[in-house]
Amino acid sequence: MSYKPSFSDLFDPLVAEKVKKSDFGGLKPENIEEIKKTIKYPEYFGTLDFNEQGKYSNVKNVDGAKNDKGHLGDASFKNLFPQNSKVKTFDLSPNFGTEIDGIQLSELSDEGKNDLALFLETRGLAVFRNQDFRDKGADFAKQFGEYFGPLHIHPTSFSAENHPELLVTFRPEGGEERYAAQFAGATNTANWHSDISFEEYPASFSFFVALEAPPSGGDTVFIDLREAYNRLSPQLQQFFETLTVIHTNYYINEFAKLKNVPARIKADYFTEHPLVRTHPVTGEKALFFSRGFIQRVKGLKPTESDAILNFLESHVTNNPEIQVRATHKGTDARTVIAWDNRFLLHSAIADFLQHKTSARHHYRITVLGEKPYLDTEKTSSNGHSNGSNGHSNGNSSNGGST
């Protein structure tokens, strides 16, 4: 079966015609001012400004591996989980993902942020409740993110007005028409990806700040690509370590053109990354399989590339044992989700479209990481599941698991 890069069916004129007519679930340029009147955080609503076209570029984070804040983190996380505080943690699975309540991210010291980096690099995903983040303003958000590295400016996605570093995602509340339109030509909308993997220096951390969220539904689901690598036979691991994969934003740029969305950065990238990468802080290996942006395997014949990419898609996405769901739990839960893109995939879940819920509105701070590399000297281990230094089950000594 041939492998289709995500959004590549836009080159079918019938699909392209449908996409042109569709309306982002109500999000059209002429609707923006109307929608702003109905939402809680209009200052974080997306803009479509053609004056921004071609105005930006992203930095090359050449020292990203060396400068990663996780190197400075304390393995006991004593600065993230202060003694005698009322922090509650709950592991979403033994392998990765932890819910945390009782920490205010905006008040973390630099040492606390270093521990947070190391925590994300160990547990992969953290779901923070009751955060004041969204009320601190865009300048605070950028300052917070910049502590961890340079911030990414997305070439085509919506962003907060005058703050291109804050990517905005918005889905209006559900309704029968939206449901019918969304699923008329597809059985699901999952788009598994690692944020901006088409960049030469893709993301380390993403901070996803809920502005409004449905009480249930609209979760983000995550996949642990360390475990996906560890489950393979040694022979296949070794073979995959020889492969280079091409990641591209070409198809999402085509989508943006069809939708008449201006491009802040006008460039089609075809970027080579190793299929297996080493984490610069933990030394763990992970499959770097960002389905949403991968076009092909470099140097292989099309049928060979297709067979490998189809196998990887099935191996990675069809296994609930390596997946967890991060819930947003409604607007009042004030959730901030943070993760390490270097070894996690994720996808939003469109399970609320037929229900009259609130809108799903977030902004994302995306930190640039290092250029992906494979260190063949280092061997991967399963140490993340119950790590030898005792920190990776995420349950801090002072906070009882809920």
Ligand SMILES: [Fe+2]
């Ligand atoms: Fe994403």
